Amino acid sequence: MTFAFAFLAVLMVASAGVAMLLRNLIHSALLLVLSWAGVAAFYLWAGAQFVAFAQLLVYVGAISMVVLFAVLLTRRSAGSVADVEPATFARAAAGLLAAGLVGGVLGATMLRSHFPTATGEAPKISVHDIGVDLMGPQVAALLVVGVILTVSLIGAVVIAATDPAATDKEDKP
């Protein structure tokens, strides 16, 4: 149990960390996909099956695709498909400092605080329960999310397609 968690944790952090360091954009994206898959595995480990599959479907199946597509569409030349120039030193230092500070604060908090934890069985939640919940108490949220999704999708298409000079680009999702 703990071992599985440790393994997943190392996988997630390592792949995300390496992804952020790499210069090759495609490698970064693929490593991040691995990290997201690790998150899905964590959900599975925690017993949230439905969420895990949803995470896989959305992140590995959809978002990664869109990201890779964007990488290919915005590449500058065939030769340097995916290389990004490194950040300047000042920028890197500032960014890392900020992130380090946030991390320090968060980590210290986590280590110091003692949350009351539940003991006993892992909670079970079936697809049926989720369905009932979505259609019952959470129906308003579901509707809002639906509207947001629709609007953002239409917006994305409009943003990506309304290029003054673009003629007949491929239909983009």
Add this chain to the structure above:
Amino acid sequence: MTAPAPLTDSFLERVPLLVRDFITGWFPEPIRWVVAGLLAALTILLVFATIFALLTLLERKIIARVQNRPGPNRTGLPWLPFTEGRVFGLGQPLADGIKALTKEDIVPRDADQVLHFLAPVVLVAFSLMTFAVIPFGRNLVSVDLDAAVLFFFAAGAGTELAVFMAGWSSHNKYSLLAAMRALAQLISYELPLLLSVVPVVMLAGKLSTTGIVAAQAGWKFGFIPRWFVLSPWGAAGFVIFFIAALAESNRSPFDLPEAESELIAGHLTEYSGFKYALFFMAEYFGMMALSGLGVTLFLGGWQAPLPVLEVIPSYLWFGAKLMLLILLFMWIRATLPRLRMDQLTRLAWKFLVPLALINLGNAAFWHLSAAWPGLPLQAVRYAIGVAVIVIPFFLIGRRLSAGVAPRTYRYAP
């Protein structure tokens, strides 16, 4: 997969489970479930790898016959008696396998070595994972997940990534174009595929594959099976599902990523030897998995079409239906030319998605009108169900094929 076989089933039905219980019986209780799981995985791997090998031959034979050729018929199995060493070219898969294994594995110098290696591995792994949730028979499902359909698509998502990895890592312009095509195609067809499955989930009220098969059990009037494909929305959903499945598994007429006449072999251009064979295998696995899902969702899974035919064990029924779908795949491949990229995406977004959405409403109507009393009303219900999907088909179809029509020609005076 660890539940004991119910004794009510016939002996043939229980054979696989009995074998499993026999083997797991050798192991101590605590690790039996592990052994059972491994056994299931191994069985799937062996069975489907064998089917894959035979399918490659079958496909070549069928396409050859469609083209009025005999197809591969030289390579036999030399140790088979009375065949003069050549029986229907049955040794061809074996010979192909040996060839693929012994061929030099060429990796282009500028290729992304790691991704180039990982792509086929990831592809086969993910396409094999999808088999886990398909119920091959009455009691034959490796993992009876609550959210099995979701799992299927989640695992299938990985294969798209692998195709992209292959195309991109090869460092070849054709492969890069193929990678772009693969991405656009897979994104476009994921949606109609999912949307065509949603009505099934809606009417069965379950995401679990076994539950969906169970929802199709029984016979109307004692002989018409209650398979979803026999209802108007089910038939439409099945057709949409099938078209999207053709695209998802990169089969003709949607084989744009590997379009031989344009991109040579697309993302496979720089693959050789065993890695190429893995891609090939994954393509067939993908095809079989999607066909299996289609059988499960629309064609009643492992259920027999008639009550009297239930003597035949369920896994054979599943196999027969699977073969039927795969033959359909092959038949279509032997007939149709390829679409162009923009037409491919247009077909998905402007035709399949709207139809799938309409079909969703159709399924809802079907569900709500289930209680209409009397045969005449049921007939009306059926007619409405058909009309709701056929009329939009005509309207959208006419818009889709606007400007494209057979022509008449004039002759010089």
Add this chain to the structure above:
Amino acid sequence: MLGSGIIQGLAVTAKNLVGSFHDPARFTTTQYPEERTKLPENYRNFPFLVADAANDPIGSLRCVACQICEKECPPQCIYIEKSKDKKPDAAGKQQFFPAVFDIDTSVCMSCQICVEVCPFDAIKMDQVFEIATPERFNALLLDRGQLAKPNTYYQQIHPTEAAEVDARLAADRKAGEEKAKAAAAAAAAKAAAAKAAPAAPASTAPSAPKSPAVPGTEAPKPPTTA
């Protein structure tokens, strides 16, 4: 209706799938090496040299090394060396013969022009097509010995054409013989006359089997007639 054309196409392929199992008009494959289609009589491949005697092909070649084919051959794949001496041909007349006659079949394009220009019916087209060889250099360079094949073989592969050629040659020979006979008779008569009137020069016997084709005057022989 959208899709009707596709369904029609599927019907056609299904018909062909079924048809290939029972309809020989659809399923036309022959399983070459085991099964072979009969070659048409006119089929041509590479040239061979016709020899009159089956037991001594090289010795009885019709070829008189006139080298017309060598000159006319478009890809120039024929190489001939004329003999120094003469020897009698089938009709008994003294002729040159090819000391070397090579055809490079890796260059030859089977155009049949050598056959058409030959005034002696000495070179004809063969029907052996399985001449592939792993040897890269000299195996496809056929020499006199490999090229020489008896007339009986020619009769076998191109029966109509060979019959015609034989008839023509026989007629020519007969005409030649008659001419010779007549010439001999004339000579005898002349000799007799010469005896009567001596000191007349004895004419040599006229060439017996004069070739039928005088260059440029005769139509190409149609190998088959309707």
Add this chain to the structure above:
Amino acid sequence: MSMLNACLLLSSALFCLGLAAALVRSNAILVLLGIELMLNAANLNFIAFWRFGPDAGHSAGVMFVLFSIAVAAAEAAVGLALVIAISRHQRSIRLQEATRLKG
């Protein structure tokens, strides 16, 4: 250290990585990916609390993650559409160069 704390630590580590990426990298796509990673880290917390928290098993955690994933998908779509639009206009996706809102 309880399991919950471990999960929270993990999530904060991921969050910081995402934050660092978003701040340090100049490539728009990578920044977007960093933000996605931060979202994921937050989601991880919800599941951690759902699993190990004091009120374990309450469906709110799972629900929230589901909604969050849906919104993340929308966010990615819009974000990447913006990236593509920017790249079309400026022929670059370096954020330093994307200084104008007007096309």
Add this chain to the structure above:
Amino acid sequence: MIESPSSPLAPLAGAHVRAVHDAFHGDLLEVSMGPHHPSTHGVFRMMVTLDGETVVKLKPVFGYLHRNHEKLGENTTYLGSMPYTDRLDYFCSMTNNWAYALAVEKLAGQAVPDRAEYLRVILAELTRLLNHTCLAGFLLQDAGASGTPLMYAFREREKILDLFESLSGSRMMCNYQRFGGCRVDPTPAWFDAARRVTEEYPRFLDEYEALITGNEILMARTQGVGRLSAALAVSAGITGPMLRACGVDYDLRKAEPYGFYSRFEFRVPLGDHGDTYDRYMIRILEMRESVKILQQALRDIPAGPIFDSKAKIRAFRPKAGEAYGRIEGPKGEIGFYLISDGTGNPYRYRIRPPSFVNLTVLEDMCLGHTIADAVIILGSIDIVLGEVDR
């Protein structure tokens, strides 16, 4: 960023090029399609510059199969060039032979017997069937139809090739026509076989059309793709079905009847759009007309000699002068231009190859279409590299 197209016909296609040029924003991908590419019909190379999948520039490169044919012709006897003409467009050796024979006969003032003229028409129309059938198959293969239409086309082509083989001795390198007639007189059995093939051909065409002509995918792939305007076609010297698909009524068999074509009833189909679908359909319709010509010719063929007895085979030396013989080959106008200086070899030997001339508008047709379209546009031009490169 892209130079104006090097084609001299640029002004005509200029607007299109500019539109594409303006639309062009992303980076270009230059792909070298060929010389070893499955769908360039031989060793042909297209340097394609792509924006996404759209062709913004296409530079055809050929000459990989150059065999010095015309120079060889000047150093070979008149007859010696005949087998080389087989190898120009190896689908149409019979018509190539005829065009060359026609040129030499004009040069030498050689008459041809009636039976031979009929035979030439029969063989030319059989060649047209063969060529168009294969083209339809190849075009569909380029469109991605996993070989089925191609195999059907080859099945039928085989029947015609069998006819050629039993007549001339070779399936493709027929070398059949001679100056002053033909080489071999067909037997009655051959005529029976030819009649049978002719009779069965419409049935095959029906089946083929059922298979593919009404196919929505094919129509979507080809209609409106690779449009060629009549003006551009005429100014570029396009001939054959490709020209007639643009709606220009120009068929040498009607415009300048050679041989005995004026004796036959047939029609010339014309297209209105000049796109790939028209080019495909025009060929299908031409095949139906060819069948009609064949039926008439096989019915009317007279008995008699097939070779003018006054013609020379050896020592053929036409008087000094020049001649241009041209016929309507399956791919377009194939012509031979000869100058004789009275010796056994021509002084100048020049070919007007339809494949080569028709290929010149490739870029103009492909611009603005996708790479997949470029492949089928190339397929619809119907080139044979043996003739393009010579």
